[in-house]
Amino acid sequence: MPALDPAVVAQAAELIARADSIIIAAGAGMGVDSGLPDFRGNAGFWREYPALAADGTAFMDIASPLAFHAEPRRAWGFYGHRLALYRGTAPHHGHVLLRQWAEAAQYGAFVFTSNVDGHFEKAGFDPLQVDECHGSIHHLQCLAPCCDMVWSASSFVPLVDESRCELLSPLPVCARCGGPARPNILMFNDSGWIGDRHGRRTARLRGWLERTRRPVVIELGAGTAISTVRHFSHRMVRQHNAALIRINPRAPLIGNLPGVAIAGGALEVLSAIDRHMEQAR
Template sequence: MINSINFAAELLAQADALIVSAGAGMGVDSGLPDFRGNEGFWKAYPALGRARMDFTSIASPQAFRQDPALAWGFYGHRLALYRATSPHEGFGLLRRWGARMEHGASVFTSNVDGQFQLSGFDPQRTVECHGSIHHLQCMAPCGGDIWSADEFAPDVDAAACRLRNAPPTCPHCGGLARPNILMFGDWEWLERRSEQQAARQQAWLARVKQPLVIELGAGTAIPSVRHFSHRIVQQHGGRLVRINPREPQVPGAQDVGIAMGALQGLRAIAARLA
């Protein structure tokens, strides 16, 4: 493990750009819930546990169609939680490492929580491949508009997981609005915002020569982030440092796997750089 951490520190020193790729495990050290398995999910949302409703059922357009107050109770609670959560110190470490590099840092994340922007990462260099809870779209959708959720203040009965106040509505048709997030069984998600983010990142990558990907808390169950990390290695000559307590294996001999949580792994690398 010590050799892996030393190697990761060496790769940081050689890189001209930092690419942070992050999954759900990145937020755990900030106190955010990890929805791995029904038991953890139902512990965070006991009302859904009593109803035996799993994550894939509530995180779906069908839930908004069948019971908007319940669906917005779940997403409204998450929105309030993410607004109130302070990103852990690992975000700051990554931001400082990227700032020292010629081309700076860029982010690719499947997380919808906005924690990277909250911690000071450039929104213009952040790709949210599954969308953002801080943005809304029409449920229908009646058009292609995506707008900020800043004006929506959810009042949620946490015990019942139900929204008490009026849900947000589409400014064009007046119908129900939903988070601009890719859900399960979702054919209505508007991808335009995420596609624009990805296009900006591709233009940035064209200038980079020796990128280092630090991947954090991204598993194989929903492999969007892992696929991205591997693509950077294969197409852009990047190197990969994968920090994951359960699945730290890496594809190449020149890559590094560290079997730790996100914050623990970043702190270990920082200690070598000091």
């Protein structure tokens, strides 16, 4: 990875300093600096889960409601392991820098993220200002589903045999009907996801945007394979006259959109921007 261009870093710092609000758009690459896996194809996925590699179970196969119907202990072996991993991993310092910049902006920040790890909330962001567009692993719902209820997974402590990717502890059940429960995460081929939390945050974001006049979009680690976060960034830029700061080590280009493109990891680039801000004070 080439060294960061000081002029581009300075331009990004200036865009943030001029903004009255910050829209944070974060993809899977945001968690890499915390040590979280970023699944890019089955090779990376199978490296993290050799038990699934052994029988050729792809990410799309296990990250599906069908897996919970067919092999609930294996599906919860995967998601239970991820839940424990996310609980035990701290947000990196880039989250802290973003929160500090948000606190300095007139209207603060709103987060839109495809990550289900809960790290923005753990880093001190107001949960009502965080739109987890694919749901959260820290919440559960009925697999059926029998109702629209979503509840905290805090009482569920998974014990997983990682060598077999199998849940050993009791399966979580629906708080209403007693049937099997699943994570409140939007999976592949998923018609049963309860997205009410996402819907409420979307409405809150619309109200927040009505007050802003000079927003800046800071997009971090948003890939092109599943481009939900990128599409959101583009919509914010075009509909709200926002500048875009795209931070991505592999696909940073922004085309004809206003703003800057920086090739690098989230923590590296955010730290460089913050150093420039400190020097400018």
